[in-house]
Amino acid sequence: MIVTSGLEKAYKDVKALKGLSFQANDGEITGLLGPNGAGKTTCLRSIYGLIHPDTGSAQVDSIDASKAPIDVRKRIGIFPDKFGLQERLSAREHIAYFAGLHGLHGDARKAAVQQVIDDLDMNDIADRRTGGFSQGQRMKVALGQAIVHQPQNLILDEPSRGLDVMSTRILRELLFRLKAQGRCILFSSHVMQEVAALCDRVVIMVAGQVVAEGSPAELCERTGQESFEEAFVQLIGTEEGIML
Amino acid sequence: MKSVFMTVWLKEMTDALRDKRSLMAAMSYAFFGPIMMAVAFMMVIKDAVSERDVYVHIDGAQYAPALVDFLGDRRIFAGDEENTAREIYLEIPENYEENMESAKPIYITVRSDYSERSDGSYRSRLESALREYNNTIASHRLTLRGISADVISPIRIDKQDTATKEARAAMILGTVMVFVLMAIFFSGMNVAIDGSAGERERNSLEFLLAQPVGTHWLVMAKAAAAGTFALFGAVLSILLIPLVFLFVPLEKLGIDFSMSWIDQAGMILVLIPLAAFASILQLFVSFRAKSFKEAQTYISLVMFIPVAVIFAVEFTRFEHPALEILPVTSQHRVLLATIGGQDVNWLMVLGGAGITLAVTAALVAVVTKMLRSEKVVFGL
Numbered sequence: 001m002i003v004t005s006g007l008e009k010a011y012k013d014v015k016a017l018k019g020l021s022f023q024a025n026d027g028e029i030t031g032l033l034g035p036n037g038a039g040k041t042t043c044l045r046s047i048y049g050l051i052h053p054d055t056g057s058a059q060v061d062s063i064d065a066s067k068a069p070i071d072v073r074k075r076i077g078i079f080p081d082k083f084g085l086q087e088r089l090s091a092r093e094h095i096a097y098f099a100g101l102h103g104l105h106g107d108a109r110k111a112a113v114q115q116v117i118d119d120l121d122m123n124d125i126a127d128r129r130t131g132g133f134s135q136g137q138r139m140k141v142a143l144g145q146a147i148v149h150q151p152q153n154l155i156l157d158e159p160s161r162g163l164d165v166m167s168t169r170i171l172r173e174l175l176f177r178l179k180a181q182g183r184c185i186l187f188s189s190h191v192m193q194e195v196a197a198l199c200d201r202v203v204i205m206v207a208g209q210v211v212a213e214g215s216p217a218e219l220c221e222r223t224g225q226e227s228f229e230e231a232f233v234q235l236i237g238t239e240e241g242i243m244l
Numbered sequence: 245m246k247s248v249f250m251t252v253w254l255k256e257m258t259d260a261l262r263d264k265r266s267l268m269a270a271m272s273y274a275f276f277g278p279i280m281m282a283v284a285f286m287m288v289i290k291d292a293v294s295e296r297d298v299y300v301h302i303d304g305a306q307y308a309p310a311l312v313d314f315l316g317d318r319r320i321f322a323g324d325e326e327n328t329a330r331e332i333y334l335e336i337p338e339n340y341e342e343n344m345e346s347a348k349p350i351y352i353t354v355r356s357d358y359s360e361r362s363d364g365s366y367r368s369r370l371e372s373a374l375r376e377y378n379n380t381i382a383s384h385r386l387t388l389r390g391i392s393a394d395v396i397s398p399i400r401i402d403k404q405d406t407a408t409k410e411a412r413a414a415m416i417l418g419t420v421m422v423f424v425l426m427a428i429f430f431s432g433m434n435v436a437i438d439g440s441a442g443e444r445e446r447n448s449l450e451f452l453l454a455q456p457v458g459t460h461w462l463v464m465a466k467a468a469a470a471g472t473f474a475l476f477g478a479v480l481s482i483l484l485i486p487l488v489f490l491f492v493p494l495e496k497l498g499i500d501f502s503m504s505w506i507d508q509a510g511m512i513l514v515l516i517p518l519a520a521f522a523s524i525l526q527l528f529v530s531f532r533a534k535s536f537k538e539a540q541t542y543i544s545l546v547m548f549i550p551v552a553v554i555f556a557v558e559f560t561r562f563e564h565p566a567l568e569i570l571p572v573t574s575q576h577r578v579l580l581a582t583i584g585g586q587d588v589n590w591l592m593v594l595g596g597a598g599i600t601l602a603v604t605a606a607l608v609a610v611v612t613k614m615l616r617s618e619k620v621v622f623g624l
Contacts, residue, residue: 048454051618073456080454084446088262089255100251101455 031199256469277423431477
């Protein structure tokens with residue numbers, strides 16, 4: 001479970017987060033939806049403990065990210081916004097490296113890596129170097145390294161950008177499977193259709209604040225719009241100067 | 245936590261060994277130094293040992309055949325079509341014979357561009373041959389007049405060279421050691437850049453820092469990987485030096501060169517802390533850079549400092565007690581003493597290693613702090 005309460009963060013003259021509070025529950029896919037520059041990445045970085053908020057806190061399974069970042073990071077898998085791969089390692093070595101950083105060793109590590117490779121259906125590319133991978137293959141490696149330690153919480157930052165239909169499907173199936181296992185999935189995006197299709201709950205944030213929270217259907221109902229896209233536009237449109 | 249260190253170190257090593265650029269860099273510096281020095285020595289020895297014939301312009305040779313013969317004995321000849329004369333002119337005056345007979349001074353001119361350094365050694369050979377001839381004539385004249393030639397040379401200099409063969413070798417081989425030290429600073433450079441600025445350029449730094457690993461372990465493991473390469477380069481050149489110098493006839497310069505296995509092992513041990521220091525210094529610089537290229541620019545500027553220090557100490561032989569224990573200079577001294585066959589002050593060696601490691605540890609702390617700072621990591 002991931003909970004943020006009253007997160008505030010300012011960079012020089014820009015206030016990126018203005019008292020952001022939301023919750024992502026276990027067994028649910030929570031979408032963090034907002035236009036570019038809404039503060040999504042800053043929010044996620046606070047959860048990883050890479051950024052210290054000025055006030056407020058981010059907690060993962062009731063552990064404060066700025067107080068015990070290492071304990072928090074053990075409980076999360078991260079699919080980052082920009083994922084760079086080590087191009088001279090094979091997909092298997094790559095995933096094994098991050099398994100090692102999570103404290104897995106020896107046979108346990110081998111088994112965990114093989115499990116992920118099977119789950120993501122990537123046996124055909126497992127022993128090739130990642131240097132020449134396509135975007136979809138790269139995504140699989142990045143997903144593999146995010147879930148190899150079987151984290152209770154999975155955080156994905158704009159995961160479906162640049163993916164083809166097949167890759168998107170693999171991603172979606174994986175997320176549904178993890179959700180069925182009772183894991184907490186937090187998913188940031190600026191693409192409404194994707195969020196509407198995947199998420200149980202949506203948190204819409206604009207300019208560092210939550211403006212609406214609920215299931216896609218609830219949000220449509222609340223705004224009186226038929227499509228989720230219209231609802232989204234209406235919800236964020238009240239803010240001045242926000243462009244999609 | 246040790247296992248995390250090993251995981252990162254192993255990964256960085258695998259990565260670097262597969263990177264041809266890193267491998268080439270490490271190997272080329274190691275090979276380049278000793279081989280270049282060997283070639284340079286071969287040239288020097290050839291020059292010094294075999295006195296080559298010198299051809300100069302001699303005007304008025306017909307006036308002083310005896311002098312010309314004397315010069316010929318000293319391998320100084322008049323130039324002809326086959327052997328073009330150097331731009332050195334020896335002018336013998338018309339009245340040579342006349343003045344010689346009447347024991348009047350003879351003015352012989354040596355005309356040349358004295359700013360031309362390449363002719364310098366030939367000029368001085370010509371001049372000393374003339375001086376020698378001058379002394380010979382003088383002593384003949386005195387002998388004819390019944391005076392011992394000893395009268396005009398009251399002082400005789402007896403040169404006794406106390407330099408041991410090893411010490412003489414150290415003078416020359418010190419330059420080779422400069423290359424060993426440079427190998428330390430250049431062999432690991434690519435690995436250091438790849439693990440820091442390269443990580444940032446690949447967009448993998450943020451993800452790495454978001455792993456449940458103490459940042460100090462990451463920094464130490466990355467420094468260790470770069471340090472391993474740095475040491476590898478230095479070890480390679482230390483092993484190569486005796487091999488390469490088998491082919492250089494150093495004995496012709498009166499230099500006895502030997503490097504035992506124990507000497508080599510000692511040198512390698514001494515260089516371990518320096519390799520750690522060089523690598524963390526490189527990480528410190530290149531973690532600040534946004535890209536591989538930027539890091540290369542910064543590092544080559546910063547690496548200029550230790551190289552300048554090495555050269556300064558080597559060529560000026562500047563002495564100060566602090567040099568015994570400072571990073572770079574202390575190691576330089578041990579290397580010099582070892583090949584010079586001098587006693588090594590092991591207490592100072594330990595002091596130097598201790599201080600080098602202390603500076604390294606301080607830099608590890610600084611880099612760790614840097615990587616925990618939002619400003620440095622995200623460039624905010």
